[in-house]
Amino acid sequence: MINFCKRYIRQIRYITSAISLVLMVFSLVMLMTRGLNMGLDFTGGRVTEVQVEQQITRNELLNALKPHLGELATATHSDEQGRWVIRYAGDPRNDEVNFEQWLSSISHQVTVVSDSLVGAQVGQELVDEGGMALLVSVLCILGYLCFRFEWRLASGSLMALLHDVVLVLGFFAMSQMEFNLTVFAALLAILGYSLNDSIIVSDRIRELLVAKKDSSTADINDQAILGTFSRTMVTSGTTLITIAALWLMGGHALQGFSTAMFIGVLTGTWSSISIGTVLPEWFKLRSRHYQPVEIDAAP
Structure with missing residues (x-):
């Protein structure tokens, strides 16, 4: 498996990124046409x-x-x-x-x-305030990413984050599974999981950009993914095993939560090695963006 990835990693990244864009468009269409099947937590x-x-x-x-x-x-x-x-x-x-x-x-x-x-545990006012809080948290995440990484690299992590949330919402709109408070809690957990996975890959890319000035961004992205591949598979694999046990033994009450988490972990792993690395390439990320700026000491 590792040898296969070393040989075809770039093609895999480009193909999965194209598939991700198609799935995002499909999910947005489902959300606009069918909408979410809001549970009694929201409707009373x-x-x-x-x-x-x-x-x-x-x-x-x-x-x-x-x-x-x-x-x-x-x-x-x-x-x-x-x-x-x-x-x-x-x-x-x-x-x-x-x-x-x-x-x-x-x-x-x-x-x-x-x-x-x-009564509805989440009224319209709380829904609006929750949506605003979610937007503020995403903006704070964007600010943190821009502070820690160069904006071209940060954009990939942010897009991967949005990709995971949109795909989960699109699945619930398509399947018309009940969207309740447990599913909303799963979305918040997915935000943290996806961000952590993307930061691991981005941090490795940043280290290689500084260490290998003459390498192309595409080569550096390939090396970064291969360098973190085993860690990603172990982390995602053990998380999926736990979620699968929760889905099998948690009963109907936790079915929505476990389903959302399972999809979120899969898409989070997927997006961190596809959109998270391809988007910075589209924005022309180069090694010079992480090199120290020379200061003219001339008087």
Whole structure:
């Protein structure tokens, strides 16, 4: 694998960058045409806890309830056997909810333990403020990158960061999976993971630009990726194993979080060796941009 990468690393970088641009355009189209399927954390709704027979599965429960409650209805298993927490978009003016009748076809024992209305945990004002905070954080990241790296090199890391977030949002828009607070938390985690991976590669590029003045930027980028390849594979591989375990054992409640994290780690590794290195080449990054500026000592 390493020998293959050494031979074709430049072609891999260019091809993956082109694929990334296509995927970004596709994701933006999905976001504009289909939008995100906002969960009850954002829209509000009702929470009902029911007690049914122990052998009833979540799929059976949802198949019986979704024709009445809509596709946004979710079911989470409680601590006790046969007890489920049902979340759905409910109208506070409409109390015509009859779980006993709806679930009678799959369970002979149906008991409504509790039923309550919940407001949106994230209202429109908080969404606006959260979006502004996210924008400010991205601008702060941009300022840090420009301070630590020359702007041509920093632009690659920032574009890789935006690439990862856009692809995750595009996937959720395309699949119409529920976008809730756990998915939003995953997006924030992806920002940090992607930034860390891009900084490792960029820092290696900067060191080689200073050490090898006569080498071309493309050669230096190839050497930087090969020099950090083992570290990237080990870090990304162990992270993906952890996320896969979370996806398999975390249940429905963490499905959105684990899915977003899995996609984010993959795209973060992908973008740090593609967009993160190709974009500085397009902006004509050269070794002289990291060489000390000669000061004229003449009087």
